[in-house]
Amino acid sequence: MKTRCPAAPLGLVLFGLLLLDGSVLFQTYAVDVEVKDASNITCLYAKWMMNISITYESESNGFKKTAFTLPEQLTYDGSSCGNDTKGPVLAIEFGKDHSWVISFTKTADTYQGSISFTYNTNDTELFPDAKKKGLITISANYPERPVQLNTVFSCNDVDFIEDDNVRQDFWNVSLQVFLEDGFRSSNKTLCDQVTVPTATVPTTTVPSTTTEPNDTTSSPSPTLPPEENPATGKYSVVNGTAACLLATMALQLNISQKEPLIINFNPNTTSARGSCGATSAVLELKDKNNRVVFVFAARAQNAERYYLREVNITVAESTNETLFAGNRSLNYWDTSRGSSYMCRREETLVVAPGYKINIFDLKIQPFDVEDGQFSQAEDCIFDVDNFFVPIMVGAALAGLVFLVLMAYFVGRKTHRNAGYEQF
Structure with missing residues (x-):
């Protein structure tokens, strides 16, 4: 087995920008791999970007979420082109006993992958206080539907698979397995096409994949700046049967990475989820x-107060x-535990250079929600008041000193005038 990684020694491309002494994270990882057989013929080509998020139970019996991309150091032991009974396999190992493996099978006309993702909750960097220790494996099919042979599976939009408490996000995917004579096809199977249903189910449409005869793909119309402020929505996170996090806000993204892009979140189409723990919460x-x-x-220094520590933004700007x-x-949003934070005026959160969030009519409580x-x-x-209090106190003291001095000089002058008259 040979693995060709044209862009990096380990098949990983890292575009990173760390600013403010490493406090700002703005990075994207891409896997770019070819698996070749002993004759140097490609049997598997894969290129994609990927994020993984895992919700786990902490030692405090709460639930936390960890999210990460593939790290810089990867190994591909176990990858192969297969044989007469077994299809190609791409195996990725990273970190402390974490592995991500996708195995492919085919029929007479199609191929499909099966993912086996194993993560190790003994990794204290990713799971600092996991209650359950050890290796956990989840399985899922990807692509979700079989792909036509001799076509490249292409998905530029964010595509995801979710199994129990693990979510895997993929985008900018280009994948082909069982290549004819080792050459990639010029035909594509797109993930975002929709087929018209048959007459037996006249009221529904189902997502499907279709074969494109060439490399041209249509792009959606650019997002135009909204003319109005976003609408206010009410959101909550439920732990068991009770709400553990409450939020009311109007949310707007302001991105100027290239062309100005303003996105209003619509409460009618916005879903909320997350997790609640003793010392952290996610919305x-x-x-x-x-x-x-x-x-x-x-x-850390005062557990009786909480604050907004981290924000992550993901935007599918276009199909590309x-x-x-x-x-x-x-x-x-520094606030006392047991209290909610409220701000009726517009607030702007600067997440990274070119990435801002405008928030209106905010009221949020991530801890100690009752009933x-x-x-x-x-x-x-x-x-704002706290900012002006020292100024007002200083001005008042200065005024008081001025009045005392004036009284002193006026009193002294009066005393001297009275003395002259008596003389």
Whole structure:
């Protein structure tokens, strides 16, 4: 077996930008791999970008989420072109006993992959306080539907598979297995096509894949800036049967990475999910292919206060590009435990250069929610008041000193005048 990795020694392309002493994360990973047989003929070609997020139970009996991309150091032991009874296999190992393996099978006309992803909760960097220790494996099919032989499976939009508590996001996918004579096909099977149903199910349409005769693909119309502010939505995260996180907000993304891009989240099409723990909480809002993840944490030096520590943004700008930015060192919305945070005025969160979030009519409580109701709110107006208090106190003291001095000089002058008259 030979693995050709034209862009990097380990088949991994890393485009990274670390700013503010490493506090801002803005990076994208791409896998670019060819698996060849002993005759140097390609049997598998794969190129994609990928994020993995896992929800796990912590030692405090709460649930936390860890999210990561494939690291820089990868090994491909176990990858092969297969044989007469077994199809090609791409095996990736990384970190502390984590592995991601996709095995392919074919019929007379199609091929399909089966993913086996194993993660190790003994890895304290990814799972610092996991209650269950050891290796956990999940399986899923990808692509979701069989792909026509002698075509390249192509998916530029964000595509995902989700099994229990593991979600795998893929985009900019280009994949072909069982290549004829080792050459990639010029035909494509797209992931985002829809077929018209047969007469037996006249009221529904089902997603499917169709074969494209050439490399041209249509792109959606560019997103135009909304003319109005976003609508306000109400969101919650449920732990068991009770809400553990409450949020009300109007959410707008402002991205100027290239052309200005403004995206309003629509509460009617936005879904919310997340997790709640003793010291951290996660709120994920997703509207179509656009997603924002808020991560809250208790302060290390004062557990009686919490703040917004991290934000991740994923935007499917077009069929050709997905934008991602994150910041793990934020310091917004500092609030006392047992209270909610409220801000009626517009707030702007700077996540990374060219990535901002505009938030209106905000009220949020990620900890200590009781009976599904917000607790007493700490208003952001106090942040402004606190800024002016020292100035007002200083001005008052200066005025008092001025009055004392004036009284002194007036009194002294009066005393001197009275003395002259007596003389």
